Structure formats: C-alpha cells, structure tokens
Amino acid sequence: MKSIVIENISKTYDQGEVKALKGVSFKVGQGELFGLIGPDGAGKTTLFRILTTLLLADSGDAMVDGLEVMTAYKKIRRRIGYMPGRFSLYQDLSVEENLNLFASLSGTSVAENYDLIRDIYVHIEPFKKRRAGQLSGGMKQKLALCCALIHRPRVLFLDEPTTGVDAVSRQEFWEMLKRLKEQGITILVSTPYMDEATLCDRIALIQSGEILSIDTPQGIVEKYRGNLYAVKSTDIGRLIHDMQDAANIRSCYAFGEFLHVSFERDNATAHQKLDKYLKDKGHSDVVFRQITPGVEDCFIDLMNE
C-alpha cells in the first residue's frame, strides 16, 4: 500500500488569483523518505497543509495512509505527525512541558513511546527545564520533531525542518530521519536546500506549483541532458559577463567559485572555440573541466526547459 497518494491536486488563493498548486500528482511508498525540493513559494507548504487536512484542495484527490484527506480528516489526524515550517510549540512552556502536552494531546505518555524519541531527546534532555523560546534553532527543531513523533505516527510531515539551522545540526537532523525511516515511518520532508536532496530515497522537484521531475536523486542526475562543465578564470566577475555574449552556450550560472556551463552543440570544436574566445577577451589561467551535475544543476536545467 502507498502511504501517500496525490492525484492532480490544485489549489488557488485569493479567489483564484494566486495559483499555488497546479495539478500535482505523486505517490510515496510505505517507509519511504521522500523529499519535496523547491525554492520558497513553490507550493510546498500548501501541499503539506492539504495532506495534513489543514486546507481543502480546490480539485484533485489525496490519500494519506489509505484515508481520504477531505472526508476522513479526523482519522488521519490520529495517524500523522506534523512539523510546520514555523516553530509552532509553546515558547513559554519548558521543553519537558511541551513534550508532555503533546503526548497527552494524543492520549499517550512520554514514557510509553520514549524508545522512538530517545535518540533525538538525549540531545535536548540537558535543557529540559528551559523554556522552548530560549532554545537555539537546532534544538527547537529537535524538540519539535520529538513532539511530532511522541504519538508514534505512521506518516510524518516535516515542512522545511532544517531552514535556519546550522550545518552540524542539519546533518544530525538527517541522520535522525534515517533512523526513523528504519522504524517503518513514512516521511515526507520539504527543503529548499538542494544538497539535502541526495539524502532522500526519492525526490520531487517542485517549482511554481508544478512538479518538474520525480525520481531517486541518482535518477534525477542521470537524466541530465548532455554534459556539464565547470569554468573558472582569475577575473570571475568579467568572466560571467563575457560568457553571456559567447556563442553556442545553453546555460551558464555561478556556482561557488566556478561557473557551470553547458553547450547547445557539445563537441571538441565547441570547446576549442570557447577557449579561443576567452583568451581573445584577455582571460588568463582559464580552468575548464567536465563535472557530474548535481541536483541543483538538474533543477536549473528543468526550470529553463
């Protein structure tokens, strides 16, 4: 059985003026760690809210754990855990009080499901008397995850759980998700960070309310059209400007200290012509080499398609 089934979901705001989702469809299997990757405003939060029964879609069907989101919202709410993008716990309650509250919300106790959250809770246990509002960003997210997990949900929805969290905490967070996955919990996670995409089983790239591609991170990268090259010279600012005027270029954008470049017609002649063009423009120490595209490159490529 599929844990999440989304068929042709559309949603508009402001009497149809803003189209947040335009016919989105995908399926998430039982125990899968599925990533929804896209920039801010792509429609990720809207989709999460529809799946967590907080919003009604304009059209289309969605099932969570075999239940229809429109009609069986009460049953679904017993089976899912949800962590909104904004920190949504009580800032004036302590870590411990928040956790107890959310446990009793679902008629369970912290002791009963402690094994599920132990790995995560140990990180914040030293601060259990501290008010949630005074925790650091990473700790807040760990507490929120504990609260979303405390009733042993079958499906977990995490809306941008790593936004505003430092690099170390982000890594820890993803390791925790992997362990939860091993417990058989289906996880749908959204993130604007492309580097986190590779940590998911499968990902859906979403942009302006439309799904661009769904596959494993590996599969997405393999589907990249043609070859990708990294280019660098001593004067990177002028290089960007000059590349825009160069012929036979399909795409060119800054990526770290390099420019990522792909050609319209990719062959040895094209490479030589570019090399000559850059030398004519007075660039020195030009580095030019082929690279394996990442998820972000695929995303940009799909977006321009």
Place this chain on the structure above:
Amino acid sequence: MKQLATFIRKEFYHMFRDRKTLLILFGLPIAQILLFGFALTNEIKNSRIVVCDYAKCGISRQLTEKFAANNNFIVEEALLSHHQIEDAFRSGRIKLAVVFPLDFEDDYQHLNQAHVQLIADATDPNTANMLTAYATNIIMEYQNLSLPYQINTETRMIYNPELKGAINFVPGVMALVLMLVCVMMTSASIVREKEYGTMEVLLVSPLNPFMLIISKAIPYLLLSLVNLIVIILLSITLLGVPVNGSLLLLFLISILFIITALSLGLLISNVAQTQQTAILVSLIGLMVPTILFTGFTFPLENMPVVLQWLANIVPAKWYYTIVKSIMIKGLGFGAIWKETLVLAVMTCLLLMISFKKFKVRLE
C-alpha cells in the same frame, strides 16, 4: 479527562508566566472600583411615578394633575396602600411615589400646614435626588400660587437611604470587569494560538476542539471568580456597600454571566486573526456598549427609544439589573428570573454559533 487536566494546567502556565497581563487582570477591578467613585449626573425625563392618595381632597387631586402635566413625570396609576407602592418599586418600573396622608385636608385646614411624603428608589442616588427635587418644586410652585397655607414634603429614600454613589457603580464595575476579563482574555488567548502557529499543530492532532475551548474557558472563569470576590470584599470594606441578598444567588448568576462573556469571546476569536484585532473588537465592540448601555454611567431612561432597544442586546445590561436587585435591594430569584432567562437564552445562542463556527481547518 486527564487530557483536559493537562490542558487546563497549560493555560494556567500561560497565565502565570505572563506577569504583566496577570497584574493588569488583578489590578483592573481594584483600579475601577476606585475610579468609578464619581457617577455622572443627568437630567431625568419621563420618569414613571405613582400617586397614593389617601386624602382624596381637592388639593391632592389638583396636585396630582400638576404632576401629570409636568413632562418630567408620567403618573402611572393611583395606588391605595404602601404595600402596593413597595411592589411597584420592586418591579423596577417606578422611581418615585407621592403619598398624600389621610389627614392631609384636616391638617391644612386646621393647622395651616400639611405634609406630603415622597418616596424615591435610591438604588441610583442621582436619579432619586433629582426626582425628589423636581417633585418638591412642583408642590412649592402650586402652594405659592394658590394656597394660603403651607405644604411640607417629607422625603424618604428607600433601598439606599444614605444615597451612596458606590452602591450604584459596584454592580456596574462587576459587569465591566467580568466582561473585560472573560471576553478579551479568552478571545486573545485563542487567537494567540493562531498567531504563534500552535493552532496549526493543535488542529493536526486528535484534540477535540471542544476540549480546547473548555480548557481555555475554565482558567478565566476561575480568575473572574477571584476578581468577583475581590470586588465584593472591596465594596463591603472600603465602600461600605453590603450584599443584602443571597451571596450564593449572586455567584450563580455571575457564573452564568461569565459563561455568556466567554461565549462572546469565543465568537470574536473565530473572526480575529491577530491578538490586536481580538482586543480591539472586544474593547470597541463590548467595553464601550457595556459602559454606555448598562445604565450605570448614563441613565437608560434618557436615551432615545432606539438606543434603549439597542441596550437590550447588551448582556451586561441584564446582569447589571440582576446584581442591583440582589446586592442592593436584597431580592430573591423570583424578582430576577426574567433577566436571568434573557441571559441564559443569549448564552445558548452565542455558544451554538461559536461552536458551529469553530474552524477545524486553517482559513
């Protein structure tokens, strides 16, 4: 049940950890009791009075006609005994009674002077003072124009013989404080959950919305009862205003009124998206009508008929009438059942609407 207890505890945590708000909530009744010491005075028109004419002589009849002709008064009916006068006062319709004693004619014929008794309902001392002054004027005027002998008036203030202004505004402050604490604080505390995003998590959980609402209401109900006790204690000790009627009845009615206010707060929280809106709506939409239309700052009798109708939909107006009857007049349930019924019906309607309108989703 355990869930409810946890939630009520949570509300208490919120309440006690927000020291500033807590200070306002407890300071407010004390400040208001002290502030509302000066009630406003106003001209009074069309007051209903009764004439009790034991004398039945020419002069008493002419005087009765003078009363009827004056536009300050509407002579309601002629009564024959003091018992009937008392009943008329208790029903609350009349403000003043004019009594011509049996020996009125004898006295002025033989002693050249006679007495007229004026009895006023001094629950509202300003009104009572004003009315007796008007009545005395009418009698003096009549006597100066046409009589060779003197008519003296004897004034009796009933219910509030010392004309304490405090007696009038204590019930008003009770209505105001309960309204403020219950409506504003409940609506703000539910809207706060929306504002902080916690409502999103609560909605996704299996929590029953009724549970959420009840757990919000109970702490504020308790807080309001504490405030009520503070007000009553202050009014007895500091202002010397006693509770003449049943304390239990007063508390029961107050609980009913608190529930009315809580349901109004719920209704507001359904509409408002931010705490600011909730507080503004509570202040402008409820505080102002409560001050204007309960009758403790401005006598309702003087208002245009349209405003008097409007006053009927203000719950505090009914509560104020009840509290005045119990606290000051010392009346029992028999005298206030109509007002209680109105409050009860209002509460049921408001609760029905707010539960129906409670949103189980965002938007």
